[in-house]
Amino acid sequence: MKHISSQPLLQAAILAIVFSAAGRAEQSSTVAVSKQELQAKIEYCKTCHGLSGQGFRGAFPMPRLAEQQPEYLENQLRAFIERRRTNPVMFNVAHVLSPSMVTALAAHFKDLNPKPLGGAPRELMAAGKTIYEDGLPGANVPPCASCHGPEAKGDGAFPRLAGQLHDYIFRKLVNWSRERGQDPAKPDTSAIMEPIAHGLTEPQIAAVAAYLSYLE
Numbered sequence: 542m543k544h545i546s547s548q549p550l551l552q553a554a555i556l557a558i559v560f561s562a563a564g565r566a567e568q569s570s571t572v573a574v575s576k577q578e579l580q581a582k583i584e585y586c587k588t589c590h591g592l593s594g595q596g597f598r599g600a601f602p603m604p605r606l607a608e609q610q611p612e613y614l615e616n617q618l619r620a621f622i623e624r625r626r627t628n629p630v631m632f633n634v635a636h637v638l639s640p641s642m643v644t645a646l647a648a649h650f651k652d653l654n655p656k657p658l659g660g661a662p663r664e665l666m667a668a669g670k671t672i673y674e675d676g677l678p679g680a681n682v683p684p685c686a687s688c689h690g691p692e693a694k695g696d697g698a699f700p701r702l703a704g705q706l707h708d709y710i711f712r713k714l715v716n717w718s719r720e721r722g723q724d725p726a727k728p729d730t731s732a733i734m735e736p737i738a739h740g741l742t743e744p745q746i747a748a749v750a751a752y753l754s755y756l757e
């Protein structure tokens with residue numbers, strides 16, 4: 542395993558590869574959204590994602606949006622709209638949003654800072670921390686920290702994972718190639734995570750998800 546000395550450089554290189562294949566992402570519209578419209582949408586998002594965007598466990602886990610990187614959040618809303626990321630609930634929610642509303646919503650959640658919901662088995666955390674910080678050299682899995690940051694706060698298109706619901710993380714990593722990057726004609730940032738998700742066993746995913754879910 543090569544030592545990764547410069548995280549920002551690595552990230553820039555990876556994104557350059559992805560975007561040269563995909564072409565530039567569309568520019569977001571600059572048309573303003575009224576305060577009332579935005580507030581009404583935010584109230585709607587909270588009915589599923591929790592009052593302070595902390596996530597919520599219903600019939601299935603609704604992910605934490607609080608303190609999420611705006612660029613990542615916007616990328617995901619676009620991916621739902623274009624069905625590159627498949628989820629029937631979020632397609633219905635997202636396809637009615639104007640481009641400027643998508644941008645405004647993405648910026649909103651960055652300022653929320655609730656405590657993590659928790660709920661994962663704590664005895665898995667130590668194993669999860671090791672995977673997060675060192676990766677799995679034998680399975681060609683780089684350290685998660687090299688892209689998601691030492692404290693899992695994310696950066697740009699690299700999502701924050703700290704405080705995310707462990708059961709949500711588990712489902713996303715197990716189902717990665719069935720849900721993300723579903724338009725072969727339009728490759729996106731999900732391609733970066735695909736080999737990594739495949740390189741992890743389910744017990745390893747459960748461990749790293751438990752560790753991340755308690756980080757503030």
Ligand code: HEC
Nearest residue numbers: 582585586588589602603604614617618628630631634646
């Ligand atoms: C009816 C419930 C519901 C509502 C309302 C809702 N969401 Fe979601 N959202 C979900 C579910 C369920 C998921 C998880 C999808 C999956 O598992 O892939 C999700 C996922 C997301 C994701 C992906 C998060 C990630 O970490 O990748 C974003 C971004 C998102 N929602 C934003 C919003 C915004 C913004 C609103 C308000 C306009 C909103 N959602 C309203 C149920 C909802």
Ligand code: HEC
Nearest residue numbers: 683684685687688698699700710713730731733734737749
């Ligand atoms: C080479 C960079 C890189 C490494 C290393 C990496 N990731 Fe990722 N990860 C990404 C990118 C980019 C995304 C966003 C994918 C997208 O836009 O669909 C992502 C997304 C994710 C998501 C989805 C988050 C959500 O809210 O749905 C999870 C979970 C995740 N990574 C976990 C991990 C874990 C665990 C590791 C270590 C075993 C890891 N990642 C290592 C780049 C990386």
